Amino acid sequence: MTTRQGQTGGRSKGRVTLSDVARMSGVSAMTVSRALNEPQRVSEQVRERVQQAIDALGYIPNRAARSLAGTRSHTIAVVIPSVSNAVFNNVIRGIYDVCAPAGYEMLMGNTYYSVQQESSLISKFLTHHPDGMIVTGLDMADSTRRQLEAAAIPLVQIMEVGTSAPLDMNVGISHSDAGAAMARYMLERGYRRIGVLGAQMDYRSQRRIQGFVDVLAEGGLADDRRVLTTSEPSTVRLGGQLLADLLLRNPDLDAVFCCNDDLAYGAIYECQRRHIRVPQQLAIAGFNDLEGSACINPSLTSIQTPLYDIGKTAAQMLMRRLAGEVLQQPVVDLGFQLRARESA
Amino acid sequence: MTTRQGQTGGRSKGRVTLSDVARMSGVSAMTVSRALNEPQRVSEQVRERVQQAIDALGYIPNRAARSLAGTRSHTIAVVIPSVSNAVFNNVIRGIYDVCAPAGYEMLMGNTYYSVQQESSLISKFLTHHPDGMIVTGLDMADSTRRQLEAAAIPLVQIMEVGTSAPLDMNVGISHSDAGAAMARYMLERGYRRIGVLGAQMDYRSQRRIQGFVDVLAEGGLADDRRVLTTSEPSTVRLGGQLLADLLLRNPDLDAVFCCNDDLAYGAIYECQRRHIRVPQQLAIAGFNDLEGSACINPSLTSIQTPLYDIGKTAAQMLMRRLAGEVLQQPVVDLGFQLRARESA
DNA sequence: CTGAAAGCGCTTACAG
DNA sequence: CTGAAAGCGCTTACAG
Missing domain, CATH: 3.40.50.2300 (Response regulator)
Known part of the structure; x- marks a missing residue:
């Protein structure tokens, strides 16, 4: 087994790009891009040749280039208090189960229950230009609120409902x-x-x-x-x-x-x-x-508490908005159930 | 409170860019970039003017542009079986506590204990050109192994140690x-x-x-x-x-x-x-x-089992490699402790 | 300490 | 169904 010590990352040089694939399959870069993103708009012949070239070259698309050139980053930012918390695990799983199949990457960060850390995390996430964001709770710093408003991306505030008006969308319980x-x-x-x-x-x-x-x-x-x-x-x-x-x-x-x-x-x-x-x-x-x-x-x-469903619903609301839909119900109260058992 | 329904994302038009900041502060884009990334290489005067312009314009750097132009994506990909698992929570927290302060974003995904899902997840993550990757376990599909070798990024396989030679680095227990x-x-x-x-x-x-x-x-x-x-x-x-x-x-x-x-x-x-x-x-x-x-x-x-330390150590190994260091010990066995209590 | 030029790898918008 | 041109917003490498 050879060790790879010393190599620290792919410099641009030597990367296989779209144009390489285009050259090999004898079509334009534009057409390769279409074969990848809207296969139905490309003839089957071309699609096959492109796929062969991709396999032969080991081509890996570059998301940074895609999100810079395109209008979407295909990324959802998720801001929660703590990943190592049984409560939020379930919420995260709900978000993930909707976002992953839809082709969205999840950027996740912890606030550790601190408004200040929440602010800096959200600022940092904004630099990724996520297509949407999910944030825990309705309370946040005013400066963050303004940043989020300026970013103008779909936002779902989760976990609680009813204590104040959400910035955009809201799902949780009282x-x-x-x-x-x-x-x-x-x-x-x-x-x-x-x-x-x-x-x-x-x-x-x-x-x-x-x-x-x-x-x-x-x-x-x-x-x-x-x-x-x-x-x-x-x-x-x-x-x-x-x-x-x-x-x-x-x-x-x-x-x-x-x-x-x-x-x-x-x-x-x-x-x-x-x-x-x-x-x-x-x-x-x-x-x-x-x-x-x-x-x-x-x-x-x-x-x-409907933890999984809060995550799932939040992600679905985001997906619907990203599909251009206008939601009639931007605030969703998912309710809770009292489980009466032996201890009380 | 105004609703933001209908706005689905920031089209490039209208975004505040580096050049806007440069224009406002009367320096070149290059200098603004330096003020941001290597402040010590810029005079204090300029730094201040640039900061004022950033604040005034509400400038948010674009990571996609940065990672496309630069050599680093400042992203670490983490591949685990399941985020909603008490065991992996602790590992994740360890990774996060090292990566976040170092300015690295964490991309996280679940394999749900499936080799197939692991393969497709890793392929997907590779399109982000992460600077490093952390993957659970030593067993993976051969095709994935080849992809990872071709990507030539620092990789730490975590959780277990000793069952086979790692692709690159390895931390866990037996x-x-x-x-x-x-x-x-x-x-x-x-x-x-x-x-x-x-x-x-x-x-x-x-x-x-x-x-x-x-x-x-x-x-x-x-x-x-x-x-x-x-x-x-x-x-x-x-x-x-x-x-x-x-x-x-x-x-x-x-x-x-x-x-x-x-x-x-x-x-x-x-x-x-x-x-x-x-x-x-x-x-x-x-x-x-x-x-x-x-x-x-x-x-x-x-x-x-040293769950938190496995995550922390894996992330530290990645950071050291990204800093150009050559690790003498690419395989680390963190050991375990038997806790004898009342039940046995 | 500061800057002009070129380019990273894609997609958009416009054609045909 | 397919393509040539331009540009997304940064950083690198080279100067001075």
Whole structure:
């Protein structure tokens, strides 16, 4: 096996180009381009000869040249808080499943939940002149908002809906409604001393908690001391720690709403270690309904959010707009489902 | 809020270009380019004037033009089985944390564990003329191997090491060694009727199991009927189902090695439901040591794999090569750690 | 430290 | 169905 150390990249020289293919197949570059991009506009004979030349030469089209000369970059930029997050994985898969078959490349970047990093990421992405963009959330810096408006590309803001008018298109759910629904469910089940655990505390977690607490307040059951949050990332381990802290301050709790399923897993594990029976002594509920939530013991009551569909729908909206369609419904609320299981 | 429906992308006309900035700041395009890419080679006065013009005009550089004219695309292509997989998330984060600060964009695509999809994905990525590429695994189609050799860009094959010579660079661990280590550990602990559960069954899972079973065979303890695998994706739910099936055929098992932690979670949950005490009646071990494994009850014995570091190291190797360095060590074995906990 | 010329590899718009 | 010309917006290589 020969090593390739030292070679660091293809200098222009020596690359096989469209004209090489054209020369070999005895047609113009224009015709090769058509054979590649609009094969139906080229005679079958020519198409075959071109294909043979491509194979013989090992021709690889150059996207940079294509996007510079053409009107499209065939690229979609996706801005999310973090690729290493079970929630966004599902969203990404939905986007990918629509974009990839349509011939669009996905440019992906993390904001790490920082408005500032979001701004610089979007600026950077704009230099690729993506044909469309998907951005997480409705909140962004004003300067970014202006940049995006100036870029004038189709844009879908995802995850949440209803907190403010989107820049262009919007698909997601109402996190405050979802939080409220969980609170109502818990009240119906008879819980009265209800705690709340939150991590990460991005806008959507905050709205979830706000919606939840507002309903408790209506019943006169809100108590700030029962709400424990941190800006640390949401993990199973953290769920256990937070529950321990919360119980220390509020030994009399009869239920806890966790802002994320992984926190809820950690809380359930902590209860197991302390021999606290769930839900008999303490009910626990989560949010997002991740894959393991139906399997854990006790199975976890949670809010199922349409993560995959949010990604898929966002990408489809983009594709439709790129096909010239005018969308009647630029804002789509995909809704959520409360999954009542054993834990609460 | 004005809607932007109907606008589908920036036609070349009307874009602010380098020359516009040059004109406004009274220097040549060349100098603006330098002010942008090698600021230290331009006088501070000029740099300031150029920056003012950029701000005033809202100039956004065009990467397509840059990569067409230049020798670099400032893009790294990453080929993984699936973005929505906790294992690869960590790898991706490692890659991202090195590439993003270095000014490299990440192009990411899924093979969905298919050699065929891998081939077409790599062909597609090559049209972007990425400066480097990271590909999962050592096995690939011969045609792809040739394409990659012809492209002559730095390439790092990741995740596993030692099964065959890499095309260029390589970082990962030996999955058969890791499987073997787990088998030895279980034998030391006194387990003798040991089952194996596998899902997905990509090359690396296969090698994990092979390494594990080979050690059992040395002790005369291998039994095909105790190995249950499926090509379905690895999930918590599947872990429970597989364990149920395995116990049906082998009620006398005293331990089970699960090829992935999520299978192990499912197996533990299933034991809880059946009141099988872990590890007293049945020991359970996993692989990858995901975040929750230390928290579940009983805490999970697993093999910790350096996922983040694999990604980080691969990206660093690429960066070093792109900086012209010749690597003394093109193959890096990052090793693994057996985490002995309560479950086995 | 700064600039004029040429060209990267395609596609658009116009013909025929 | 096919082609000749021009140009997309940058950077390289060469000067000075």
